Amino acid sequence: MDLTLNHCPDACPLKVALVGECMIEMRGEPGTAIAQTFGGDTLNTAVYLARLNPRGAVAVDYMTAVGSDAFSVAMRRSWLEEGIGDAHVRVLEDALPGLYFIQTDLHGERRFLYWRGEAAARRMFEGPEAEAMLDALADYDYVYLSGISLAILLPQGRQRLVQALHHARRTGTRVVFDNNYRPHLWSNPETARQAYRDVLHLTDLALVTWEDDALLFGYRDAEALFSAYAEAGIREVALKRGAASCLIQCPTGRLEVPAQTVAHVVDTTAAGDSFSAAYLACRLRGGDPEQAARWGHRLAAQVVQYRGALIPKAAMPNMGASSLPSVVQA
Incomplete structure (x- = not known):
């Protein structure tokens, strides 16, 4: 199944919903001044996806739950400033956003400390009030979620999400999944599997980090992973391997696309999220999988040279979009 969709009148942009959790991001060293912003794997992807697609051609919405506190209000404002819609965001008056703290070593590798057990996003699909959000998934051309999106949900909410995706896919919605596996978010590995x-x-479309799937499923090598994904019926898989080349399995065959060399890595936060965003953005704009992987590497290489999940808009690299076909609309 090709990811691009058939054309319709110009007033009909592609609609993409990203499901997950946005948290309060803090970074620095204990006992020093702390920088505060917002982030989260699917939110990071939503921001970069919105930045890489022309306004009016692709509509990017974020689906989650937040509180009514000042941090929740500010994070929603930041999404709107990035061109991300929040029409399907639940406000839970008795809840707050989750929080995480980033520490990085001399090589830019990051360590996260989390406070998220009671976060509003965990309850986004709980109760009758969630029905409208779940039904809305079928209104989108694409729904993007990650392993973290699944992990943070309470069991009933997770089950309701899967049921809603079944329905949405029957009506033509396409599902994009980033495997992001975080063992500490799951009660046990089998539940996660x-x-x-x-x-x-x-x-x-599966956007897969090799280390995460090797840990969760025990794959010996990329061939075993690709075989398992083919058995699941997934026709396009992009296997992310950090600073190594990306491997792609798609209907036209197997591809290997080298990564870009970065002389000085500052912070690897959101490297995978940005790769996924650029890969999907390129595919939505008519690029082929090889072009999409090159976009992914280009953006990730830029992101790791800045602190935090989201780089300044002015630092966004030139992706060479003029070489792509016109944006394909639903």
Whole structure:
């Protein structure tokens, strides 16, 4: 199944919903001044996806739950400033956003400390009030979620999300899944494996970090991973391997696309999220998988040279979009 969709009148942009959790991001060293912003894997992807697609051609929405506190209000404002819609954001008056703290070593590798157990996003699909959000998934051309999106949800909410994705896919919605596996967010590995399998059987495009799937499923090598994804019916898989080349399995065959060399890595936060955003952005704009991987590497190489998940807009690299076909609209 090709990711691009058939054309319709100009007033009809592609609609993409990203499901997940945005948190309060803090970085620095204990006992010193702390920088505060917002981030989270799917939110990072949403921001970069919105930046890489022309306004009016692709509509990017974020789907989550937040509180009514000042941080929640500020984070929603920041999404709107990035061109991300928040029409399907639940406000839970008795909850707050999660929080994480980034520490990086001399090589730019990051360590996260989390406070998220009672975060509003965990309850986004709980109760009858969630029905409208779940039904809305079928209104989108694409729904993007990650392993973290699954992990943070309470069991009933996770089950309701999978059921809603089943319905949405029957009506033509396509599912994009980033495997981001974080063991500490799951009660046990088998629960995680089952949740992943439930979503993988609905997935059209998988954006996979090798270390995460090797840890969760025990794959010996890329061939074993690709075989498992083919058995699940996934026709396009982009395998991210950090600073190494990206491997792609798609209907036209197997591809290997080298990464870009970075002389000085400052912070690897959101490297994978930005790769995923650029890959999807390129595919939505008519690029082929090889072009999409080159976009992914280019953006990730820029992102790791800045602190935090989101680089300044002025630092966004030139992706060479003029060489792509016109944006394909639903």
